[in-house]
Amino acid sequence: MDGVLVDSETYWHRFEDEWVFAAAIEGGDPAHEEVTGMPYYEIYDYLDREYGTTVTKDEFVAAYQDRAESLYGEDVRLTEGIPALFDSLRAEGRPLAIVSSAPQSWIAIVRERFDLGPLDLVLSAEDIDEPGKPEPHIYERAAAELGAEPADCVVIEDSLNGIEAAVRAGAYTVAFRTTHNAELDLSRAEVVADGPEGLRRVFLGSE
Template sequence: MPGGWESEIVTEFRAVLFDMDGVLIDTEPHWKDLWRNEVFPDVADGEPSLEDVTGRSYTDSIPDLHENYTLAKEPQHYVDLVERQADDLYAEAADGAPVVHDLFDVVRDRGLAVGIVSSAPPDWIETVVDRFGLGPLDLCQSAFDAPGPGKPEPDVYEYAAAALGLDPAETIVVEDSTNGVRAAAAAGATVIRFEIGVAADAMDEATAVVHDAAELEAVLIDLLDGVQ
């Protein structure tokens, strides 16, 4: 097993759910630059970190930044900033992850459902699915269309599993951010932590932490095949 990891999972999985940013498309370096260079310098009180924003809906994280750290401008200014960058980022500027995209067929070939669960708005998800030919999908779940709070709370993963007629424990989730991992784990999913081009840190909530797409494929297949 990669990295000496051994599965302790006994559940029969019925779906694999992928986060989008940082997993299917390499947007995180662009977003981190925006937060560090154009948003955080406008903070009046305290020192925000990327964990305050990464993996979360920007419509949640920006008001929270304003409340907790006091931004120089009104939250809508920063919302508009994010949305302007997104137009080019998802359509062209950010690279995809073809090896990860190929895992959709690995999941389909085993007769499992495959879906995307993201904090991004539905139209951004649709752009990525169309651009990289990721369909057909059994589920495209945006946190914008799910009731309850977004990541790191479990609601969006609970809602996504229910939409498939499943318990979250019947799902494997591939997530990159700490907020996303915590959300999926709190819902009861088995979580693989992976981020494009980054050696992600270990987390207690993640069943496995992998450092490249090849290792992700190996761990995912072992889980699906019930390797102990």
Template sequence: MDAVLFDMDGVLVDSEEYWVTFEREALFPDAVPDETVDLAETSGMNYRDTYDYLATTYETAISREEFVCRFEAAAEEIYTERVAVLDGLHELLAELDDRGVSRALVSSSPHEWIELVLDRFDLEGEFDHVVSADDIEAHSKPEPDVFEYAAEKAGVPPDTCVVVEDSENGIEAGDRAGTTVVAYRIDAHGDIDLSPADTIVDSADELRATVLELVD
């Protein structure tokens, strides 16, 4: 394997538990008050695409502008005050660097949110490439666009890439891109479909060991 493509939310930082609480308890009941939305439907999507999906699939009760503003306010708090970084991340990135394996952060989040995480956890320069879905005219996960683009940026074929993902949409996107997918199972997502993944891990230690085994 020539490159490892890490999702950010739920993998590099434990933000999904906060996003799930925010969406389930505060945002979605206002946005689609007459429906109970399975959060797996939108997990891994860019937040702007999330509104578009809800508006198309259900009947929304708030404007796109309000939805976006509330998401952006939540992001500031979640990334600067709440999240913790994956245990052993710096050591894992250093070991991949020693092996000559390209490291990319690939997220549906905008660059502004990614920079909050990079700054807070001293990760600037730790990735060879930082890719946001905003970088390309792409469809959100589960479409494979963002992982295909990240592989292109790394200069390697997708089938020589490992994708580390936690969400159902992200796992499907990595599979559809033709990568080897490591599914990181976290409590925030509950019982989601992990079947497209090549490997499933349940802890940070297992994630690190599996990634290093795949690239060796």
């Protein structure tokens, strides 16, 4: 969802610059790609281990939850062409799933606001009792829920952690390149889709 269906990574990166990296850690200079794609409650664990933290995990989680409401409800915009792409894939009989590190409550805001349904599966990292991205468990679970092998699934990811999770699960991985990850090496994915037009070419072979 984040960074693929909606442009939320831009806003989360700003939140990280203004509060997470500026006030919630003891020191150091984390890069956005270190944490992008991870479940937000695991971001705390990572930062605490690597940089030290100045807030409790409860305070950290609460700050993310507070920001999420307006971020998804007001700020983000839907990626151009997503409804048409979804309609085309449904017409071909392909199952569609959102598999996200975001909680179900955040996903629900986006689904309702942009009418992203019907879907065959909506799976959040909070739904599985396993570590989140970059570990492969969420994509392995998603494939199982859909009655498929990971190798028969196509995953669209924008973050290094997400790409790593999909590749390690054995899925065919498409990296979605957009403004927030324009400078990152996305070569772990099988193919890189440049923007909405690139996604359409990958899936439908056309503009």
